[in-house]
Amino acid sequence: MSKLKAFKDASCESIVSEYLSRIEAKKELNTFLQVYQEEALERARSLDKKNEAGDKVGKLAGMVVAVKDVIALQLNPLTCGSKILENFNSVYNATVVDLLLKEDAIIIGKTNCDEFAMGSSNENSAFGKVLNPNDLTCVPGGSSGGSAAAVAADLCDTALGTDTGGSIRQPAAFCGVFGIKPTYGRVSRYGLVAFASSFDTIGPFARSAEDCAKVLEVISGFDFNDSTSISRPVPKFSETVKLGVKELKIGIPKEFFQTGLDTEINNSIVEQIKKLENEGCEIIDISLPHTQYSIAAYYILTTAEASANLARFDGTRYGYRNPDSKKLDDMYTRSRSNGFGDEVKRRIMLGTYVLSAGYYDAYYLKGQKVRRLIQNDYIEAFNKVDCIITPTTPTTAFKLGEKISDPLAMYLSDIYTTSANLAGIPGINIPIGFDSKNLPIGMQVLANYFNEEILFRVSYFLEKSK
Amino acid sequence: MKVSLEEVRHIAKLAKLKLKEDEERKFRNELSQILEYMDKLNELDTVNIEPLSHPVPVENVFREDELKPSIPREEALKNAPDTNGEFFKVPKVI
Numbered sequence: 001m002s003k004l005k006a007f008k009d010a011s012c013e014s015i016v017s018e019y020l021s022r023i024e025a026k027k028e029l030n031t032f033l034q035v036y037q038e039e040a041l042e043r044a045r046s047l048d049k050k051n052e053a054g055d056k057v058g059k060l061a062g063m064v065v066a067v068k069d070v071i072a073l074q075l076n077p078l079t080c081g082s083k084i085l086e087n088f089n090s091v092y093n094a095t096v097v098d099l100l101l102k103e104d105a106i107i108i109g110k111t112n113c114d115e116f117a118m119g120s121s122n123e124n125s126a127f128g129k130v131l132n133p134n135d136l137t138c139v140p141g142g143s144s145g146g147s148a149a150a151v152a153a154d155l156c157d158t159a160l161g162t163d164t165g166g167s168i169r170q171p172a173a174f175c176g177v178f179g180i181k182p183t184y185g186r187v188s189r190y191g192l193v194a195f196a197s198s199f200d201t202i203g204p205f206a207r208s209a210e211d212c213a214k215v216l217e218v219i220s221g222f223d224f225n226d227s228t229s230i231s232r233p234v235p236k237f238s239e240t241v242k243l244g245v246k247e248l249k250i251g252i253p254k255e256f257f258q259t260g261l262d263t264e265i266n267n268s269i270v271e272q273i274k275k276l277e278n279e280g281c282e283i284i285d286i287s288l289p290h291t292q293y294s295i296a297a298y299y300i301l302t303t304a305e306a307s308a309n310l311a312r313f314d315g316t317r318y319g320y321r322n323p324d325s326k327k328l329d330d331m332y333t334r335s336r337s338n339g340f341g342d343e344v345k346r347r348i349m350l351g352t353y354v355l356s357a358g359y360y361d362a363y364y365l366k367g368q369k370v371r372r373l374i375q376n377d378y379i380e381a382f383n384k385v386d387c388i389i390t391p392t393t394p395t396t397a398f399k400l401g402e403k404i405s406d407p408l409a410m411y412l413s414d415i416y417t418t419s420a421n422l423a424g425i426p427g428i429n430i431p432i433g434f435d436s437k438n439l440p441i442g443m444q445v446l447a448n449y450f451n452e453e454i455l456f457r458v459s460y461f462l463e464k465s466k
Numbered sequence: 467m468k469v470s471l472e473e474v475r476h477i478a479k480l481a482k483l484k485l486k487e488d489e490e491r492k493f494r495n496e497l498s499q500i501l502e503y504m505d506k507l508n509e510l511d512t513v514n515i516e517p518l519s520h521p522v523p524v525e526n527v528f529r530e531d532e533l534k535p536s537i538p539r540e541e542a543l544k545n546a547p548d549t550n551g552e553f554f555k556v557p558k559v560i
Contacts, residue, residue, distance in 0.1 A: 087545075088545050089544070089545060091537055091541050091542070091544070091545070092537070183522070184521045184522055185521075185522050185524075198519065198520050198521060199521075227524070227527040228520075228524055230522060230524075290510075292506075293506060293507055293509075293510065295503075296503060296504040296506050296507050297507065299500065299504070300504055300507075307481060311482075314482070315547060316546075316547075316554055316556055317545070317546055317554050318545035318546060318547075319545070319547075320547075321547035321548070325557055326557055326558075327557050327558065327559075328556050328557050328558065328559045329482075330557070331556065331557050332482045333482045333483065333484050334484065336481075336482050336483055337483050337484045337485070340483075345483055345485075345489075345493075346493065346496060346497075348481050348483065349474075349477055349478065349481060349483070349493055349497060350497060350500060350501075352477050352480050352481040353469070353473075353477050353497065353501070356476075356477065356480060363501075363504065365517055366507050366508075366512060367507065368517030368518055368519055369510075369512035369515040369516070369517050369518075370507050370510060370512065371517070371518040372515050372516055372517060372518035373510065373512070373515060375518055375521065407496050407499075407500065408496075408499055408500055408503055411500070421521075422521070423521060424521025424522050449522065
């Protein structure tokens with residue numbers, strides 16, 4: 001499937017039909033919350049016609065894309081993996097959706113995810129857990145587990161996910177695909193249901209560095225509807241991806257290769273570093289001294305932002321309303337208590353606590369100051385190097401149920417990914433092989449603000465040198 | 467433990483959540499454990515560090531105060547649990 005090129009090897013319609021039957025056959029993975037069978041086929045047929053007539057088609061013509069169900073697609077459900085939004089339909093398209101459609105992509109469905117993108121295993125969805133296509137007893141990672149698993153299982157060409165603390169890179173690593181978190185502000189968040197507004201980013205998953213680059217190129221850019229999106233030119237990632245890696249300076253931060261990192265992951269990354277060195281890259285040992293504080297700062301700040309963002313779900317204007325409440329305040333409380341799942345409640349509680357009178361300075365303000373220290377570490381590092389190589393995760397995919405009853409252990413599985421969101425820099429997961437259990441190993445590459453280009457170049461080189 | 471049951475109830479009230487008794491106990495344990503982990507940040511001296519609230523520099527974005535069409539009322543009310551056709555309807559306030 002993945003090798004077929006639309007218009008050249010097969011018609012769009014036959015490619016979409018093939019994907020639809022694969023989705024049906026792989027139902028047990030629970031990757032999709034909605035499949036747009038008729039709409040996707042219809043769109044494919046009209047693209048085929050457009051192509052036959054010799055009309056110009058868009059940059060993503062025939063590309064079959066799945067969208068994480070925290071992103072709005074007009075007139076279709078937008079559940080965020082939550083019971084509270086079970087019956088909600090989007091009133092408008094997210095900007096990323098408009099941009100995909102404008103370039104003739106075909107949206108095949110919406111993917112499962114942790115409720116409101118909160119989780120590292122995709123076990124927090126109100127609509128059931130997603131299974132890892134590489135091993136059905138393992139988690140696919142989270143929170144964009146459905147998107148990662150759909151791409152890994154060859155149920156679509158690419159998928160959009162969101163990354164607030166690793167929710168693209170970690171599931172990409174666990175499932176064995178490429179997944180990029182762009183620089184904060186590179187991609188508009190308009191139409192994305194907010195989790196932690198100063199951390200949230202949207203990015204693509206793909207089976208090749210080239211497809212990943214193509215999609216990011218299309219969805220990037222300033223958007224009038226998102227005042228935090230950044231107005232600066234979008235490079236042609238789809239072209240620069242092949243520029244090679246010669247003379248790149250690559251930093252290896254010692255803090256990411258200490259106790260707790262699986263030996264097989266470590267060895268596999270060392271091999272990749274050798275390949276890059278042989279190609280003419282300069283490998284430089286660096287230090288990011290505040291790395292060990294990133295999880296604590298991350299969970300203080302993101303839960304605080306989440307507790308404010310999720311205040312809007314009160315049963316008044318949309319979403320679930322408890323039908324038995326006789327008074328307004330009771331309605332708010334009962335709707336929220338019945339509508340939200342366990343992890344979402346836990347984070348709202350934590351966020352409310354760190355923002356509450358008496359604790360604001362000790363936690364929230366302290367977290368913001370540590371965020372500055374972590375950003376400074378990266379600014380200093382990028383004075384010396386072009387990119388930084390780290391593991392994406394400390395272990396390969398863990399078992400279903402293994403961490404679900406221990407929230408802190410689950411939070412610590414994000415140990416290598418959260419610092420990029422605290423700083424706002426881009427990062428990518430590159431699938432670099434398999435461990436002895438036959439589970440995918442992921443390597444993370446981080447770059448300076450707006451230097452996604454370098455991430456794609458390293459990805460492409462390693463993909464081709466396999 | 468770092469957090470008392472009274473604090474859990476107070477926080478739940480602020481967050482407009484009603485917790486069952488077993489949930490109160492569970493969240494007390496979990497929040498205490500997580501907050502103890504967060505105390506790790508106290509190892510760092512941050513007296514002269516400027517807090518960072520947004521990862522990339524942004525400025526206020528202004529626009530002209532012009533009238534523009536927005537979504538029609540029927541659209542805006544479509545997802546509402548209860549309406550009178552013109553407004554969102556809620557249980558009585560007092």
